[in-house]
Amino acid sequence: MSVVRTEYRGIGDLVFENSTASGELETVEKFSVSLRNDAPDEQGHVTGFIATVIGPASSLDEAIHEHAIQLAHALDYLSLVTRCRYRIGEPLRAIEWEPGPGRRKMLAFLRFDGRYPPLPRLSQRYFDGGRVILHDALEPFLLTAARYFRLALLDKSAADQFIKFWHALEVIAENTIERALTPITCRKCSSPISCAECGHEATRFPFPKDAIKEVLNRLKVPDLEDNFKHLLTARNSLMHGGNSKTVERKCGVPLTTLVNRLGSIVQAAIIVRAGSGNRLFFAHDGELCGFHQLNRLRLEFDYAGPGEHPEEELIPKPIISVTHSFEATDLTESASQEG
Incomplete structure (x- = not known):
């Protein structure tokens, strides 16, 4: 070198x-x-x-x-x-x-x-779309998720964008997925584990990652297992001191691609939860990262x-x-x- x-x-x-x-x-x-x-x-x-x-x-x-x-x-x-x-x-x-x-x-x-200079496309219909969301008795946690979405778009760093989008997704998951007790399963065969002495079935509350995976499942995210694995790996890598290089090495996918994917999931999750998806217009259908x-x-x-x-x-x-x-x-x- x-x-x-x-x-x-x-x-x-x-x-x-x-x-x-x-x-x-x-x-x-x-x-x-x-x-x-x-x-x-x-x-x-x-x-x-x-x-x-x-x-x-x-x-x-x-x-x-x-x-x-x-x-x-x-x-x-x-x-x-x-x-x-x-x-x-x-x-x-x-x-x-x-x-x-x-x-x-x-x-x-x-x-x-x-994105400089700004596109001259701002019009009343986008404000009408915002009115639709805000007037649909929007749950407070969705406002928090929407704020993280906006803040993520302002960041110049793909790693910082990813973390903010992930925070938004966690907020959505924690407030929309039921936290009922689930069985603890065998790592080998996935059957529920029971106590050998009394027969009581061991249970636990779902992990946060389980709730996030269920959000992706409800949105019918394609290639669910691969996408969830890549996003979770990127999250763990960045939260433990990694960077874009380590994420790409572990996932085989550029971090910018994962940021665009995660941001689109967050956007869809907010709009679907608000029940306003078919009444909105979008100014940009392109990337959320790499401006x-x-x-x-x-x-x-x-x-x-x-x-x-x-x-x-x-x-x-x-x-x-x-x-x-x-x-x-x-x-x-x-x-x-x-x-």
Whole structure:
């Protein structure tokens, strides 16, 4: 694995008093993580930081994802000791960082929202759909589930989206599935287990995962066993310190796919429970995850020395921009498709 230097922009509640100051720590995995102030905003306030991570990576392309995990660990620590908020923003650069002179490869990044600019499709009928749900004596727990659904859509991290969708599904399951005692069955033959002395049948309350599986069953989710296994495996992996890579390795399915699948299940469960499914319109039939797209610009530059690494002023600083526009034909087609 080669050594790579990555940079990210972020925001936080604490910044350095001196614009030239910086702080550095080493993660458990021996990655170097340092923070310095970002440029002041229009009012002259520094509201964020530039984070630099140096360490091994499987490739230059993967470094920005692998190093983000190390940066998150460092920010977790800072939040713990300062009781302040720190959020990773967009990646900026990834540079080959093996010591010595020579040609170095580099990536510059621009992240943008795939749903920018917003589609000009908001209309009264969506408000009418909301009125249908709210006027159908909506149970309070469905409002909680709907709030988790909305908050999940706001997250940039697929892992965070999955956890919020899962919380919404747990709320629905705990309030819609009867918690009657069920027999404890033999692991080998699935027959109910009874006491050898008195013949009393052993019972238990259903586990939360059993209630969630029953929600999926009532929704007639296709390939129920496989889908439930993948979702539960992803949940357990993320709740025990895993990430998108570990989820994909264990499930054989990208985490973004599971997020889209889980979000669709939650949406359907809320609407079916509210009894309003056949009276609603949907603005988007597509993905619930992966709104944020990442553009990459590949560069190479020469470093002649004499030090181990180039100074900041010797590293290229390309500026990437994206211009968005609507084509008139696209809007016409969208309008005609909506009727």
